[in-house]
Amino acid sequence: MRRWRKFGSAAWRVVAVWAVSTLTMLVLAGILPDFKLQSAGGDSATRIAVTAALGAGAFGLLSVLVWPLLVRALLLVPALVLGLLAFFLNGSLLLLALRLNPEGRGEVGAETAVVVAAVMSAVASATGGALAVRDDDAYRRRLYRLADRRRRRGGQAGAGAAHPGTVFIQLDGVGHDVLFAAVVRGLMPTLGRWLGEGATEATHRLTPWRTDWSSQTGASQLGILHGSNHDVPAFRWYEKDTGEVMVSNRPSSAVELQRRAVERTGDGGLLTLDGASRGNLFSGGAEQLALVLSVAARRGRENRSRAGYFAYFSDPANAVRTALSFVAEVCREIAESVRARVEHRRPRVGRGGLYPFIRAFATVVERDVVVAAVIGDMLAGRTAVYADLVAYDEVAHHSGPCGKDTDKVLRRLDRSLALLEQVAEHAPRAYRIVVLSDHGQSPGETFRARYGLTLGDLVRAGCGLPVPRRAQRTHSGAEARAAVRAALRRPVEEGADERRPARRAEPVVLASGNLGLVSFPDVPHRMTRQEIDRRHPALLATLANHPGVGFLLVRDAERGGVVLGARGAEVYLDEDPADLGPLADFGPEALEAVRRTDGFPHTADIMVNSWYDPGEGEVLAFEEQIGSHGGLGGAQSHPFLLSPLTLPDPAADGRPLVGAEQIHRVLRDWLGEDAGPEIPVAAPTAHAAEPFIPADESPSGATESTAFAAVDHARQDKTR
Template sequence: MTKQVETESPEKPSFIKFIFRTIVIWIAEVIGFIIIADMSVGLTINSWETALIVVGILGVINALLWPILSRIFLPFLVYTVGIGSLLINGFLIWLISIFVPGIIIEGWALILAPVGMSLITTLLSAVVTLDDETSYYRLVLHRTIKKANKKTKNYPGVILLEIDGLSEDILNKAIENGHMPTLKSWLDSKSHKVTSWETDLSSQTGASQAGILHGNNHNLPAFRWVEKGNNNKIMVSTGLHDAPVIEKRISDGKGLLSFNGASRSNLFSGDAENAIFTYSKLINIRQFYNDTWYYFYSNPSNFARILLLFLFDALMDFISQLIHWIKNIKPRIHRGFVYPFVRAGANVFMREVNTCTLIGDILASDMDIAYSTYLGYDEIAHHSGVQDPDAFYALRGIDKQFKRLQNSLKYTKRPYYLVVQSDHGQTNGATFKQRYGITLEDLVRELLPEELIIYSELSSNEDHFGQAFTRPIDSSKSYLKDKKDYTVKKSRDLVDNTLDNIKKSPVGKGKVLEYIQDYEISRKPLKYTAEESEVIVLASGNLGLIYLTQWTERLSYEEIKKLFPDLIPGLVQHEGIGFIMVHSLEWGPLAIGKEGIYYLKCDRIEGDNPLRDFGENARHHLLRTHKFEYVPDILVNSFYNPDKNEVAAFEELVGSHGGLGGGQSKPFIMYPSHWNLEDDEIIGAEHLHRVLKEKINRIRDMK
């Protein structure tokens, strides 16, 4: 059995290369060590000779003992999210200082010294090819490789690599423009082919990964939705408490990864027992720990290197924001101070975790199938645009990870098929609010009676782990705002009491007092929870959901027309709306546009076809969504301009997905050529699940 990606057999590094690499890294780390000492942060060295000795001893200790130490202290390293590796390295330097005269280390230097040494090495690696991973495989993981190769399975494994949010057309542009040379080489060598597939409605990670990994995305109408029968609870695909509930609903225990599989940085687990950074498992802290983390921490400088790359990526975004502002690039959204670190978490930290743990899976040669999501492109395209230089920068970084995975195949006798795919695409465009000055909630509010209580969630569609960073901050902001509102109310009460006292006093008889007494102070409207509201407006990219929550059942077109006569015409007549879908008691599901109606059930069009620009399968997708239990009373899709390839997201995102229109519904799959998937038109994530399951079962039959 041959591997599907061409790899050369690994050559043992020559003694001269080994000595050269050792000397270069030694000198680099000494320089970093001295730089930290000059910063006066707790490290004192009396001479450069002492630095040479300390770094040399540390290198020997790391080479001989770090694989053992990282295995022993692995839980500590995992639960400190890598900070522990810096502390252990700092402790080793402190231990050396006891026996080597001329060095004192304390305080922040215990962390900064390992970081400084890694900084110089990382910068040097970018300029000089040190082949650090080859040495890492040979010196650190040779026991794992040797043990695995003795019991190699006689059938291939499969590694599914998802690039979150990348449409087929942007993939092709990235390859053509040289941003993804690894994938290009696979296509050029004819080891792989690429084809598109079509998402369901809605086109977002929750629905797509539920379908791909579990073969069931029924009743997932959007990124977030309302469950009327559950006290108007808003379910969120990435909710730490909601994701496990959703997986329990969609899983039958026979998911794509149920047979000796591994889940890496996914929304759902695919029923894999071996899961790292899988959202549906994150709430259980015990499941956060996994022995596979060893391959991430077994390199002593790995975390320090990733930390530096993380900070560099965050800096890149600050620079990007400045460039976008100076050049007045539009569409443009406000990213804020926190976002660059969220971006770096997705584009660097999660990326490196995925690759290191997958390399470990490959070298161990036991895992049969793995599914891993690379999040960086989707996160950046949301905020910068689908073809922004920042987005292509993310793709270059992801492509390098695929090269690393390809290279790791050299060290195992077991073949692995590498499959690259996406879960959805994105479509660019100025947001609904940027175009029209109002949000979808504002539009709905204009069309309903003033006394109705409306609640909305139109915040960014954070597919994965962005909320892990932003939710604590948002909670803090909410707490402070509540405190502020409470203080303001107390102050107003005090003012009112003071005015009453003035009014009763003889002094308070002038015109100034009349002005103060007669002036009506505008009060900010009270904020209500979703459970207290009578209307809930949600957004998932350019897909809007309107729930009339005074009624536990979905209202019909006829009932909405009678109760709120302005609502449907007002929505449809707005130029930012492409179409809405409602349920008619007489006609069934209706797709209504400004110039026409599509009677979906009987496949009849009156006037212009409102779905003309939304793909030939739009009717199929709407009919399917119409049957969902949690479908909204009114489903709203923004316009799509095929000439400009633009939509108007109801969230504040440059690149968006969730509804219909453009590349958001056209992801891709790059697969081993002999799979011949180009012969099968894949419509929907559940269909893709069946295709992948069939291929995987055939491979298992080769035992």
């Protein structure tokens, strides 16, 4: 009887989805003039209904049987292009379904077919997902069946299934205080439950940590995944020995940075043992990769991911829902930008051009694909997964770290975590979910908005060089922009401030949030304070005394690194000063952070940190961002680490966690891996700059996508 009840429940869901699809086709035929389900002479209502039922059934069968094959054939095209092709492929399946209709009726224009197919796929997926979620037994059976099939086929869980796996979810740019406030305000109920808010018992602990001086994803994630962020002084910097500008989110730079870290530490990274890296700048040594910027070359068939784009796009409804959500997010951003202008909000930066599309990619496409990939990794029983969700960071750069825009993003991120928690209950092994961030964000208007000139203009004035009458916007680089270009397989663009100067005697001025770097390319070594004064006597004084500058770091020929402030303030780093001078407002850890950067081989001739208001927590970004990070000052230096209570307390000794390299050691200890050189090294080759987004070779992609749709329905955060 139980077996018959299961069969009846499954049959009922199939019939219900078929009926809803038939009704949808009838409604669309009545609304759209180019879509007809009857002959030219007219038919009875019964015959029209039969035609619709047969057409809906044929379309459903083609979607199940043919669609996965089409997606597999097109996996080598960029991810965004695949998402757009989903519409046209879906429309082609509808045209084929109507031609196969034995009633011989039904015709639709090519353009209308795309619309009809998209609507029918979305409605069918929503109906099937709703029925599966309402039937808990069916929902569990579906996940267990998928997990069991993966175990039998790949054996990834194998002997390691007795030990729990670990999923690391990086909420890019979410500071400790922002997360805590969001939990208290009820914006993130899943994390609130984990932390014991309300009547629940805590299952996780929240631990703050402090970044290095370079508080940005390139330095932090490199340190977390590969154990070393040595010689990463900023998001972008000029290297005199090669004459090149390194940019953390440029594929060629990411490849080189990862190579250097592997060479320095002697091991492949945090994820070398059966790991997966999703949506990151660096691989962490994982073999399973998707949307990873530093992937050096196209990977062979044996290394293709089983949880990449195929698992997500094998269901046409996934592509349709994501595309519709993408369009809705673009419209939402345009409306919010217009509202900010009408209400004369301050501070404010430009949000036009391609930004609405970049925001939509970060908050919809990247999130959906990365979360789907992590689900596949968990159901495959992989040992360690590290994934980066960049949505908050991208929105906070343009809307500010706190506000309605970022509140919406935090709610959606919490739902993604709730979804992963549900999947963990059905994975072939127990999973510990660790949530962390790589840095925070500090609010404040831009340097250009307050003073009418850029840092580059100020440097040129101090050097006695001509200054443009009108300040030019400084190129702003964010993680989501790099993810978009990685998905399109295009190199990260170079702004005007990243090109070599027209004359080698002129300075190269680069910006990384509220951290600025000034280098003189015609001098092969790091210039000393005395050399700078001889060449440009007014430059250091001009910078140090400007009200928008907090402090400078330069190198003294006799006494080593020195921090300069307004009115002649000096702090020599090698002399353990009793008075921190201009560093005092930045906290007691600032001295050690600056001292560490001073020892890097590629530290700029002049390092410039912006003004900081400790009362309001505001900084002045040298880029066009009203939520910024990259230097010292405020919340940008204070990310978080949220870990299960079953793991050792990372701050049990009472000492604060400082630096991304220390976070790497904590995570490695949790994974129980040997940090020695015996771990296999998979260093990327430096010549290949184009990342490869791998394909899924699983033959059960359609089953996976159905499970994703059922679980995804519980998120309730899709905009249809």
